Amino acid sequence: MTSFEPEIVAFCCRHCAYSAADLAGGGRISYSPSVKIVELPCTGRANALEILHAMEKGADGVVVAGCLPGTCHYIKGNTQAKHRVTHLRELLKTIGLEEHRTRMVNISAAMGAQFVVEITNFVETIKELGPSPLSGETSNTRTEGQS
Amino acid sequence: MIVAEQKPLNEIKSMLKGCKKVLAVGCGTCVTVCFAGGRQEVGVLSASLRMSTDLDGDVVNVDEAIVQRQCEAEYNAPLEAGLDEYDAILSLGCGVGVQSLAQQFPEKRVLPALNTKFMGYPAEHGVWEERCQGCGNCVLHLTGGICPVSRCAKSLFNGPCGGSQAGICEVDATTECAWHLICENQLKLGLFDEMMEVQPAKDWSSARDGGHRRIIREDVRIPDEEKA
Ligand code: SF4
Numbered sequence: 001m002t003s004f005e006p007e008i009v010a011f012c013c014r015h016c017a018y019s020a021a022d023l024a025g026g027g028r029i030s031y032s033p034s035v036k037i038v039e040l041p042c043t044g045r046a047n048a049l050e051i052l053h054a055m056e057k058g059a060d061g062v063v064v065a066g067c068l069p070g071t072c073h074y075i076k077g078n079t080q081a082k083h084r085v086t087h088l089r090e091l092l093k094t095i096g097l098e099e100h101r102t103r104m105v106n107i108s109a110a111m112g113a114q115f116v117v118e119i120t121n122f123v124e125t126i127k128e129l130g131p132s133p134l135s136g137e138t139s140n141t142r143t144e145g146q147s
Numbered sequence: 148m149i150v151a152e153q154k155p156l157n158e159i160k161s162m163l164k165g166c167k168k169v170l171a172v173g174c175g176t177c178v179t180v181c182f183a184g185g186r187q188e189v190g191v192l193s194a195s196l197r198m199s200t201d202l203d204g205d206v207v208n209v210d211e212a213i214v215q216r217q218c219e220a221e222y223n224a225p226l227e228a229g230l231d232e233y234d235a236i237l238s239l240g241c242g243v244g245v246q247s248l249a250q251q252f253p254e255k256r257v258l259p260a261l262n263t264k265f266m267g268y269p270a271e272h273g274v275w276e277e278r279c280q281g282c283g284n285c286v287l288h289l290t291g292g293i294c295p296v297s298r299c300a301k302s303l304f305n306g307p308c309g310g311s312q313a314g315i316c317e318v319d320a321t322t323e324c325a326w327h328l329i330c331e332n333q334l335k336l337g338l339f340d341e342m343m344e345v346q347p348a349k350d351w352s353s354a355r356d357g358g359h360r361r362i363i364r365e366d367v368r369i370p371d372e373e374k375a
């Protein structure tokens with residue numbers, strides 16, 4: 001278990017968290033290399049389907065990173081994303097996964113170091129939970145959905 | 148529109164017992180608008196079922212499809228070609244959609260993923276309220292555009308009852324008294340006198356009470372000899 005490096009998908013808003021990740025990279029602050037960043041125009045675009053699909057394909061955790069409260073470029077995208085993530089956690093429990101495999105965090109574009117702290121914190125949580133039961137061999141019996 | 152909501156995941160899973168592969172079919176009309184059976188909901192439910200049954204160790208493969216209007220055979224026809232590989236169809240249409248698929252593809256099991264609730268109005272984002280019970284003889288011209296059949300708990304025609312309190316229905320503290328609304332509206336429109344006329348008992352035979360209903364419109368019906 002000690003060598004477990006979780007696969008994490010981070011849905012990052014272009015106006016804040018994505019720039020913060022860039023800033024962290026520019027400042028050579030390192031974080032887990034298995035974090036896959038997906039740039040979104042706004043976290044308001046992150047819906048249950050995308051997060052579920054990431055989990056279905058074997059992601060051990062999915063983090064949604066949006067602007068600080070009250071600073072969304074599109075006014076309410078980040079609060080809507082938070083609302084969705086909260087409800088999605090309930091769905092994860094019904095499905096049989098741990099709710100803590102997904103989380104919403106808020107970061108401004110200037111917070112490169114904080115981005116790394118939040119991501120590292122999430123990676124630690126996922127390490128404690130262990131690999132997703134849907135990752136690796138267990139889920140090979142499934143076929144792809146049509147659409 | 149017809150308003151529906153998804154059944155609990157575990158209930159759907161138990162319906163799928165014994166199935167290895169199913170086709171989830173959404174509908175692009177009413178249930179898309181009420182976020183119960185559109186493309187997004189088909190995707191979320193299908194992924195949830197694939198993941199959950201996988202975790203249970205008895206995986207059900209769920210493919211996804213959507214038709215524009217599941218209550219009409221023409222829209223469902225393209226599904227037929229690929230149906231052989233499925234043990235069942237999981238419909239995310241309203242009850243009419245489910246039955247249309249069942250009638251059209253009698254050799255397949257068709258399972259309902261939704262509970263069809265009512266004909267309703269989107270009061271706010273995420274809130275729907277019943278507005279019509281299809282009583283078959285509309286009286287909205289007498290009641291200020293407010294339906295006493297669906298919105299009064301007792302379907303009164305000469306309300307309000309004695310339980311109406313400060314505009315709230317005695318049956319449910321979160322529901323406005325329909326007859327209070329009707330009176331206020333008719334007053335505002337200067338139609339209160341009209342409303343004082345006692346309405347005779349309603350003939351419910353035009354509603355569900357008269358049994359299964361059917362409309363036959365000879366003007367739009369295709370004559371037998373012209374049918375293919
Ligand atoms: S009076 Fe009858 S037809 Fe008219 S809205 Fe009410 S239930 Fe529907």
Ligand code: SF4
Pocket residue numbers: 298299300301302303306307308309310311312315316317318323324325326327
């Ligand atoms: S309080 Fe109003 S809505 Fe409720 S049952 Fe009486 S008349 Fe109908």
